[in-house]
Amino acid sequence: MDINRIFEITTSSQFNKLALEVFNFQYDNNTIYRNFCGYLGKSKSNVTTVKDIPYLPIEFFKSKKVVTKNQKPQIVFESSGTTGQIVSKHYVSQLAIYVKSYLKTFEYFYGNIEDYCVLALLPSYMEREGSSLIYMVKDLIKKSRHPKSGFYLDNKVDLLKTLISLDQSAGKSILIGVSYALLDLSEHHSINLKNTIIMETGGMKGRRTELVRDELHSILKKSFGLAAIHSEYGMTELLSQAYSKANGIFNCPPWMSVSIRETEDPLTTETFGKIGGINIIDLANIYSCSFIATQDLGRVYKDGSFEVLGRFDHSDVRGCNLMVL
Structure with missing residues (x-):
């Protein structure tokens, strides 16, 4: 794929088109993500809109090498953690x-x-x-x-x-x-x-x-x-950041977007203004996974801005069978 197209996005239609292209690319070239999609019954044939795209639970970065095309990493970013705790690792093949x-x-x-x-x-x-x-x-x-x-x-x-x-x-x-x-x-x-x-x-x-x-x-x-x-x-598992200039209301760059999933059903999207789990599309994650279900709780507004309200604890996580694939 032409990486430059990611950073030339100016409209939502461009974003949606490229997000589907990235999904197809990662489905073909990322074994971990393709297997995850398979367990959900998702494939290139039935993912036809951005809303159909599955989000990989962020915990996979702790137990799996989440890479697309299996290129040799130029750098490995690691999350913070206490002694003995398993940390997330993001294998970055193109630091540029x-x-x-x-x-x-x-x-x-x-x-x-x-x-x-x-x-x-x-x-x-x-x-x-x-x-x-x-x-x-x-x-x-x-x-x-x-x-x-x-x-x-x-x-x-x-x-x-x-x-x-x-x-x-x-x-x-x-x-x-x-x-x-x-x-x-x-x-x-x-x-x-x-x-x-x-x-x-x-x-x-x-x-x-x-x-x-x-x-x-x-x-x-x-x-x-x-x-x-x-x-x-921002987080270890992403290559893009969102910024807030006031009141904890964040906005994303054009190649990144946030949506909210229901806390009881991680495969169902919440409506605007409702609190739920934060899902992120980061198209800069072209060589890892661009579709991440985080452990953060938040809400999204109609203009695409969002706020972060906290984190799931283990008792909050639903659909735990998805975490052990």
């Missing part, structure tokens, strides 16, 4: 697709990366190998070409001084941080920012008590003097 996806996504939502100073506060991710988030942020820092772009870990005083200095210079700055680290920073000192974006990537990583997004954003807005907190939604 990931790079193109996150750069075009950033440009789609925020403009030219060279217009920004990029600061990162991601200590838990820095402590392990194989983080797709760290790979992306490192590259954004490099491509920003700003002398003060970089990672900050324990020196919160220096980070606050840098934030204030950059903000007063009236240039664009963005601080990307894991939730618990941003909370730690917010408790260290309160400042008023006007030209800075604070973006949380979620996650307390066991370091602090979990907070609902509204509570987290309320604390951060007050501490940083901002009207809104931005958010990034």
